[in-house]
Amino acid sequence: MNMALLPRQAWAVAAAEARAAIERAMRKGLSPLKAVPPQRLSTWAAKNFYLSAESSQGQQDWVAYPFQIGIMDAFSNDAIEEVNVPKSARVGYTKMLLAFMAYNAHHRRRNQAIWQPTDDDRDSFVKTELEPMLRDVECMASVFVGASVKSKENTLHLKRFLGSVLHTLGGKAAKNYRRITVAAALLDEIDGFDQRVEKSADPITLAGKRLEGAAYPKLIVGSTPRIKGMSHVERRANVAEAYMRYQVPCVHCGLDHPLTWGGKDVRHGFKWNAGDPDSAHHVCPHCHGSITQADYLRIWDQGSWVDDRGGFRYDHHTAQWLSLVSGMPVKPPRHVAFHVWTAYSPQTTWAKIARECIEAAASLKAGDDGAMQGFVNETRGETYELDFESTExxxxxxxxxxxxxxxxxxxxxxxxxxxxxxxxxxxxxxxxxxxxxxxxxxxxxxxxxxxxxxxxxxxxxxxxxxxxxxxxxxxxxxxxxxxxxxxxxxxxxxxxxxxxxxxxxxxxxxxxxxxxxxxxxxxxxxxxxxxxxxxxxxxxxxxxxxxxxxxxxxxxxxxxxxxxxxxxxxxxxxxxxxxxxxxxxxxxxxxxxxxxxxxxxxxxxxxxxxxxxxxxxxxxxxxxxxxxxxxxxYTEALWRRLSAALEPDLFSQVPEAPSSAPEADAEEAEPIAAAGGNARDRRRTLAPAAPGGLASTEWMSRL
Incomplete structure (x- = not known):
């Protein structure tokens, strides 16, 4: 071996290693400037999101239900500024919110805030939903380096990511809506919030103010609706430009229709044979043909979100908003609402839904409307109309x-x-x-x-x-x-x-x-x-x-x-x-x-x-x-003297009341003294006409 070449070779190796280190440092330093290709939330979640054991029936990769895709895509569509989700329980709404928060932190680096009805609700959400997600979704490790360390940047009310922050707040205090600036404001279970926050304004208005100045503001309001006329989510959904329901094609006539409750007064909707909840089926409003839950689950991927008001359709296969009239692509609505209820979810059976209704109806007949309200809210995802205690x-x-x-x-x-x-x-x-x-x-x-x-x-x-x-x-x-x-x-x-x-x-x-x-x-x-x-x-x-x-x-x-x-x-x-x-x-x-x-x-x-x-x-x-x-x-004697004090002053001079009070006056001493002041002095000022024509309130002010 030529020993003279060794120093030169060593220098070449060192130079190569230095060059590689410099390149790595430059790539890391310039990485924030890298333009990430736009990605829909549903696509990002399919690749990255994970269901944690603490908050899910099973620990596994996320696989979206077909009806969830359109809602998630609306969350991530910058042309849509507000999304409302009036919903039942068990349709995966909280998981969609979690995926959106992770997506904002990892993919978009945008500041965001989520409000829960109370501080206790916030604490529970962070501990059972948010922190397990941050731990188990692998890609979050690249933006949330302090996941295992308790610090001022990783608390119950703040999570600081690389390039963004997440505020987690309770919704009862007005101070929780101040001094933060975000691009995404999320309100979970909004119908559990007060109608007005400490007499200032409703929580949606207060949270929306945190978005002012954002390039792409996003307000997401979702909840199981509660009381008709008092529901935040119903109020917002009613003023949305589009009110969307997930429609599936009928296996008999091929026409699209949503799954609806229907009711006993209409032929279509959710039905079952008397006394047999296991026979539950859904009747098409067009041809009145019936489908079972198994039929629905075979065709549910063929469905799409359709606007009740006749303006829009969202096709999650092509990720396009279409005009219902022309079928051509159109600009998405600025404000959109999605209604979804338990019948769409495979997490329960249609027979169980029918059974819940039968039991709730029996309780209502017995005079207890609690079970029926729970059924209407939690299963049908609708507001319940109460017989309010009020005055007209x-x-x-x-x-x-x-x-x-x-x-x-x-x-x-x-x-x-x-x-x-x-x-x-x-x-x-x-x-x-x-x-x-x-x-x-x-x-x-x-x-x-x-x-x-x-x-x-x-x-x-x-x-x-x-x-x-x-x-x-x-x-x-x-x-x-x-x-x-x-x-x-x-x-x-x-x-x-x-x-x-x-x-x-x-x-x-x-x-x-x-x-x-x-x-x-x-x-x-x-x-x-x-x-x-x-x-x-x-x-x-x-x-x-x-x-x-x-x-x-x-x-x-x-x-x-x-x-x-x-x-x-x-x-x-x-x-x-x-x-x-x-x-x-x-x-x-x-x-x-x-x-x-x-x-x-x-x-x-x-x-x-x-x-x-x-x-x-x-x-x-x-x-x-x-x-x-x-x-x-007040005693009867005191009432008489108070009334007498308000009679017109017929004399310019009124003798002072005697120092020794009559027997009736003794009854007055206790309430007068309780109100404050000297009882004897009070009796003098309560004479039929106060000296100098003093008004009744003037002697009252002297107590």
């Missing part, structure tokens, strides 16, 4: 028109001795409702105001709200009155402005209360209270104002019951024709509906999206004011 606004408006002694607004009828006001704070206004209060908590609506202003500006609380609260009412007798108690809602975005306003006016108006609603079942109307800090001018005033909590559902139950009282007297609520129709619509906007909670089924009052309920909220706060005045403790 038209009934109350007609009652007002029939009022024998109507009164103008800001005039207090003769039998009322107090005025209480509830205030609801909105982003651009305050809404005020005032009620006159008489014996037995008989109520008269005496005022409804909308005060426009900016609640973020404390000056406008003083310049606009305060004059409205100090506005004078006139009693039937001619005596002037003011609100004896005021409750102002601190919810929303203006909590500390309200705190400051209450604190600054505490001396002049000790019965102006800062309140916050508690919807937990069974809470008293006048619930707990606590001292809270006030933030003002960059400083914190410790324990600066007392915050009262109001049992809102309890108050609404009480109000709902009293609205049905039509005979004047205890508990009756009176209305004047001077009130606008909007007043009654808002007062009756909410309905009591059943909801699932961690403790089981319960009911709560809820307001459908699109309706306003400020009058109802204000009235609830007014009921709290009545509790604070402790009207329920």
């Amino acid at each position: 606004s038209s009934v109350l408006e007609q009652r007002a028109k029939a009022e024998p002694h109507p009164w103008p607004l800001r005039t207090v009828p003769q039998c009322a001795v107090h005025v209480v006001t509830g205030v609801d704070t909105q982003k651009d206004r305050w809404e005020l409702v005032s009620w006159g209060v008489g014996r037995g908590e008989e109520l008269w609506a005496v005022d409804y105001q909308v005060v426009y202003g900016n609640p973020a500006d404390l000056r406008e609380w003083d310049d606009k709200l305060k004059p409205a609260l100090e506005r004078q009412f006139q009693h039937h007798s001619g005596m002037p009155m003011h609100a004896d108690a005021v409750a102002i809602d601190t919810g929303g975005n203006f909590t500390h402005q309200c705190y400051q306003f209450i604190s600054r006016n505490a001396k002049a108006h000790p019965r102006w209360y800062a309140i916050k609603g508690e919807s937990e079942y069974g809470k008293p109307i006048k619930s707990r209270s606590k001292l809270v800090d006030i933030k003002a001018n960059g400083r914190i005033q410790k324990r600066g104002v007392r915050l009262w909590f109001v049992g809102t559902d309890t108050a609404k139950d009480l109000l709902h019951g009293r609205l049905s009282v039509t005979e004047p007297g205890e508990g009756c609520i009176h209305f004047t024709p001077a009130l606008p129709s909007e007043f009654y619509a808002q007062l009756t906007a909410e309905k009591r509906i059943p909801v699932r909670t961690p403790k089981g089924m319960t009911t709560r009052w809820d307001c459908p999206v699109g309706k306003r309920n400020e009058v109802l909220d204000c009235t609830v706060y007014a009921l709290f004011c009545i509790q604070m005045l402790e009207v329920h403790k």
